Amino acid sequence: MNFPENLVEGRLLKRYKRFLADIRLDDGEFVTAHCPNTGSMMGCQPENARVWLSPATNPKRKLRYTWELVETAPGVLACVNTGRPNAQARAAVEAGTIAALSGYGLVRPEVRYGEEKSRIDLHLSGHPELADAWVEVKNVTLCEDGVGYFPDAVTLRGQKHLRELMAQVRAGERAVLLFCVNHTGVSEVRPADHIDAAYGDLLRQAADAGVELMAWQADLVKDNNPSGSLALVRELPVVLG
Numbered sequence: 001m002n003f004p005e006n007l008v009e010g011r012l013l014k015r016y017k018r019f020l021a022d023i024r025l026d027d028g029e030f031v032t033a034h035c036p037n038t039g040s041m042m043g044c045q046p047e048n049a050r051v052w053l054s055p056a057t058n059p060k061r062k063l064r065y066t067w068e069l070v071e072t073a074p075g076v077l078a079c080v081n082t083g084r085p086n087a088q089a090r091a092a093v094e095a096g097t098i099a100a101l102s103g104y105g106l107v108r109p110e111v112r113y114g115e116e117k118s119r120i121d122l123h124l125s126g127h128p129e130l131a132d133a134w135v136e137v138k139n140v141t142l143c144e145d146g147v148g149y150f151p152d153a154v155t156l157r158g159q160k161h162l163r164e165l166m167a168q169v170r171a172g173e174r175a176v177l178l179f180c181v182n183h184t185g186v187s188e189v190r191p192a193d194h195i196d197a198a199y200g201d202l203l204r205q206a207a208d209a210g211v212e213l214m215a216w217q218a219d220l221v222k223d224n225n226p227s228g229s230l231a232l233v234r235e236l237p238v239v240l241g
Helices: 083-097 156-170 197-209
Strands: 009-018 019-023 030-032 050-055 065-073 075-080 106-113 118-125 134-141 143-144 147-150 174-181 189-193 212-218 232-234
Touching: 009 030, 009 083, 009 106, 009 232, 019 050, 019 065, 083 106, 083 118, 083 134, 083 174, 083 212, 118 156, 134 147, 134 156, 143 212, 147 174, 174 232, 197 212
Parallel strands: 030 065, 134 174, 147 189, 174 212
Antiparallel strands: 009 019, 009 050, 019 030, 050 065, 065 075, 106 118, 118 134, 143 147, 212 232
């Protein structure tokens, strides 16, 4: 899976109003780009950082660019576009990259389920031996000393998703929390207890209840620059201790 467009490089001036970022392109032009991320983006907006934007394909769109990647440290990239992880996960499942989720004949996105009226990111069905799998995808971009933490802000919505997944296990189905690690500096994933202790406690309860935890890292960088790829290529450990 690759970025569909040629990315445009620039420098980050500031992010504001959550969805906007001022960028100076390498040719000297100043632009305002769409920032497709509602989170805190902790650690992903260093001053004057190298960033990469995708150009809009619709000429009528108000903002010509979407912010995709940021260099958080020399040669270390993170994908801040939260519209990417579900597609990354689906591509990895359908390609058979994630062996634990292979063998399902049908992959459906955004399926309604649960007592709390949620939508699961991916519903896998049609396996000859295994129960249906309900896969919730979470984007990991917060990296501290090589550890990827989730979440990067308190998330009541994320807690709801964990409760829904535990309910699926009780109903005899497979429930999976898939961390899509979109930061090349991460070597393992842990719950961010220092940010949302309630989420960390509930994640451990979910694991004890049978929710499967997986983490896969995207291949974002090559020779200190974007590789052009979004493919999930590397499994990482999820550490709860």
